[in-house]
Amino acid sequence: MSNYHVQIKAGNIIDTIGCLYNSLTPSSKRIADYVVLNPTQISKHSIANLSQIVNAGDATIIRFCRTLGFKGYQDFKMELAIEVSNFQGREKEIFDTYVTPEDNAEMIGHKLKTAIESVLSETMNLLDFQCLESVAEILKDTKAIYFFGVGSSGLTAESAKHKFMRIGLNVDAFTNNHFMYIKSSLIHAGDVAIGISHSGSSIETTKALRLAKENGAVTIAITHNPRSDITKFSDYVLVNGNQQGQLQGDSIGTKISQFFVLDLIYTLLVQHDITGAKTNKLKTTEALCNKS
Structure with a gap:
């Protein structure tokens, strides 16, 4: 088997969680789910707070952070806060790609364009x-x-x-x-x-x-x-x-x-x-x- 090491780049946390999600343990998936749904809240939580919220031990949270390429929880929390501040509009942008009954052909075209740009940005990350x-x-x-x-x-x-x-x-x-x-x-x-x-x-x-x-x-x-x-x-x-x-x-x-x-x-x-x-x-x- 190959010893090739996949480089996980810090600073692209949400995308990285997405690509690794299926290989995570059940406890790590609970952490991942919370982070993806509540990225703006992580900076407010100590590791003890997060541990209670996601029902996972401190050691599991640290292992999760290291899986993403960080030394520990504090590094992870700081990088995520930077990422959130840089991409505040991203969650709305993804939501806006959903088609509604009121959308005409031009609006659907704009939404498809946004969705394609999103997947290409993720690939670049x-x-x-x-x-x-x-x-x-x-x-x-x-x-x-x-x-x-x-x-x-x-x-x-x-x-x-x-x-x-x-x-x-x-x-x-x-x-x-x-x-x-x-x-x-x-x-x-x-x-x-x-x-x-x-x-x-x-x-x-x-x-x-x-x-x-x-x-x-x-x-x-x-x-x-x-x-x-x-x-x-x-x-x-x-x-x-x-x-x-x-x-x-x-x-x-x-x-x-x-x-x-x-x-x-x-x-x-x-x-x-x-x-x-x-x-x-x-x-x-x-x-x-x-x-x-």
Whole structure:
């Protein structure tokens, strides 16, 4: 299993709680629920007060703070107070993305725009950009890149294949679990396997990444949960956002944040070889447009 350490950035506390939530213990989830619903109240509470409110011991609260990257409760409380003061309008902004019966098409458009901006901001907060640059560096030199994903994440994998192929990379995507297992068991050392799973708990994608890693591939996970099953077999972890309300349903925010991460990688690759990327893009465009 990988010893890769996911960097949790202090100062983005609410977003960080969201991406780690499913991996927290029940007592830590009670703390998290209270913090997310009452962020302005935390600065008023001593650790003893908070302990009574959330029915968790002082040691549990300290462990929760350390999970988020802080030394202890006082550091956590101070950083959260700064975050709250900087984003006082955020709670109203998220609430405003909910559709009401009175909304016309233009108003719904504005609300969708706000929701998309929110999930992209969260992704920016959660991404480890040093890790992102390392991934781009690896991809530009590898012989083959394979995307794995099922369901909605499978659609993202297929889209990534199309995008990266257009600039000349040797890339393929697999969304059927049998084909995923066959390819990952026959993958060559040094090839790159990228598993896409928003929850990080996809059994099929996790198995494909495990097989690829066992066969010497460099493994990368794109997920919302940096401590999920898929990350146990990943050399690099890229965390995407998740904020979505009633307006976005189950997948629009997820897909936009996944595409955003992949577009960042794509842009870094193009930046490294702008001339070559343009040449390859032109060739593929001409091939697709030529009807003869």
